[in-house]
Amino acid sequence: MPRSARGFGAALAPLLLLVAACSVGPSQRPAVAYQDSQQQVAPAPQPPKPAPVPPLGIPGHDALAWQDCTEQTRAELGGPQLPAGMTFSCSRLLNTLDSPEAPTHGTARTALLKVGTGGIPLVLLNDIGGEPGTTYAARTALRLPPEMLRTFTIIGLDRRGTGHSEPADCVPAQQREAIVGFDPRATDRAALGPLNDAVLRASQECLLNLDERLQAYDTWRTASDLEELRLEMGVPRLHAVARGEASRLLMTYAERYPSSIGRIVLDGAPDPTRDAMGQLESQAQSAEQSFDAFAADCASRACPLGPDPRATVNRIVDRARTAPLPAPGTQVPAGRVVQAVLSGLSDRDAWPALVDALVAADRGDGAGLAGLSAPLVTPQGADPPRLDSELITGCNDTTLRVPPERSAEVAADWVGKYPLFGGVFAQRLVWCGSWPVPQQPLPSPRRTDLPPIPVISTAHDPVVPGLGSDHMAEQLPTGVVLRWQGAGHGALGRSDCVDRAVSRFLIDGAVPTEGMACPG
Known part of the structure; x- marks a missing residue:
């Protein structure tokens, strides 16, 4: 048995819930200085000023071996x-x-893609549960202003395990279908039992399959891939x-390699003021609001x-809970119905297709x-199912482990408050229940020596709530x-408005006005 398989047994033991003791916060009174026996109020400390916007620099000596992949990429984009x-x-x-x-x-072997005629590298990073970063970068390049492609070479990177x-x-495959298709309205421990069993089997198989690689697929170590990429491209920042x-990956990179940070933009960001459970609940709430839009x-x-x-x-979901919907080569149970709706909401251009699919x-x-939810459970060309990397990296990035009885309580609460999406987000608490706990949590984004960082907040984002992005901008000094x-x-x-603001920042170093709003 591999070493990690023996260590994994300890992770399956009952978990002890540690409750952090409350600490007394800092005093809000001004500091007091004493001189010549007379009491004087010292001036309040001023917040540190951000570092200046870094220069773009000049093209470096790229040591990577690039080969044309135009036709392959065009096919992955749908031709x-x-x-x-x-x-x-x-x-x-x-x-x-x-x-x-x-x-x-x-x-670690990381796939890269580049496009654009400019000499300055600009890396585009995508969510771990979304399409691979190379495909995302290629697709986004088709929508960027021409001046961006003339100034930069757009670089896409497939994150570890994607x-x-x-x-x-x-x-x-059986467990993957069970996890994604699970009843989104299951709210008691007995009903959630089969999900726990499927997740346990998935965890065991991934451990045996990946062995020591399993816990190396995380955000902390992927940050070192970004630094190695910078070095190979021969650029100072x-x-x-x-x-x-x-955005969590990019901010982890900033914490680990602050002197390597250039001009960076967060296009939506997880809420740093909420723990893993709080973030999932806010996602459920935001998904409900996005559906209303x-x-x-x-x-x-x-x-x-x-x-x-x-x-x-709701009628479709209720019907699929009793009898999965038929589709060519597969079936669509209730959980996949909700996942398909969530996927369709994520792409504003796909809303007409979502309407047709629901009709x-x-x-x-x-x-x-079935087509909208297929990327989660089946390979798309050479790309593997997305559930695997989302589950692995997600569980490697969080120390939260929720026992079955607590998962049932949360599911009942969230299904009541967020009737369409609460169940599927509550079920993600179950995903990591039998997973090894990471040795250290990800760092909080608190550095004061970074340059200005624009954070884009989208009003109706079903994946990353706009309020969470607001909190990230507030939390970042x-x-x-x-x-x-x-x-x-x-x-x-x-958004043309957003594109212009981002382009001015990345190309000219012009920081957007705080609180600037772009119409929908």
């Missing part, structure tokens, strides 16, 4: 017509795996944009879902919803919030 002269190149980055069981040993970066394809959960938009267009789209979706599902045809009143996950490439 769009590319702008004249646009090509894509791919490469592979080698770094130290650095697993907890073998520090400084092993090799896409072509030694993908973590380890969850058995890393300029980057991170979407959603990837979708329903209102549908109603404004003579919605074929009827006068009450939410009632229609068909209401007639008993699950094909459209150098954060500057830029609000987009639109809908979907991520604003870059979807």
Whole structure:
């Protein structure tokens, strides 16, 4: 048995819940100084000023071996017509795996893509549960202002365990379907039992399959991949944009390598003021609000879902709880219905397709919803199912472990408060119950010596709540919030107003005005 398999047994033992003792906060009274027996009030300390916006620098000596991959990338994007002269190149980055069981040993192989004619590298990072970073970068490049592509070489990176970066394809297909398709309205311990069993089996198989690599697929170690990428590209600072959960990766990089930070933008960000459970609850709430925006938009267009789209979706979910919807080569149980809706809400351009899929599902045809949720459970071309990497990295990044009885209590509470999405987010608390606890939590973003960091907050983002992005901007000593009143996950490439503000910052170093708002 591998060493990590023996260590994993300890992780399956009953977990002790540690409750942190409350500490007395800092005094709000001004400091008092004494001189010549007379009491004087010392001036209040001034907050530190942010570092200046770093220079773009000049192109470095790129030591990576790039090869043309234009046709392969175009196929992964669905075969769009590319702008004249646009090509894509791919490469592979080698770094130290650095697993907890073998520090400084092993090799991590990371897939890269580049596009654009500018000489300054700009790295685009995507959520661990979204499409691979190389595909995301290529797709976003098609939407960026031309001056961005003339100034920068856009670099996409498949994070550890995703896409072509030694993908973590380890969850058995049966368990993957069980986890994604699980009843979103299960609210008691007995009903959640099969989910616990599926997650336990998935954890065991991933451990046996990946061995010591398992715990090396995390955000802390992926930050070192970014630093190795900077060194290989031969540039003094890393300029980057991170979407959603990837903002946690970019801020971890800033904590580990502050002198390497260039001009960075967070396109939505997890709420740093809430723990893992609080973040999941806020996601459920934000998804509900995003669905309301979708329903209102549908109603404004003579919605074929009827006068009450939410009632229609609830009817589909209730039907699928009893009998999964048929689809070519598969079935769509209730959990996949909700996951498909969540996926459709994430892409504003996909809302018409989501409407069509729900109309068909209401007639008993699950094909459209199966397509929307397929990336979670089945390979998409050469890309592995996304559930595996989201589960592995997500559990490696958090110390939260929730016992079954508490999971049932949370599920009952959230299904009551967030009837469409509360259940699927509560179930994510179960995912990590039998997972090894990481040795150290991710650092909080608190450095005061960083340059200004624009944080984009999207009003109706079902994946990363806008309020959480606001809190990230407030928590960062150098954060500057830029609000987009639109809908979907991520604003870059979807709002001309946001694109102009981001372009001015990245190219010219012009920091957006605090609280600037862009229309939806």
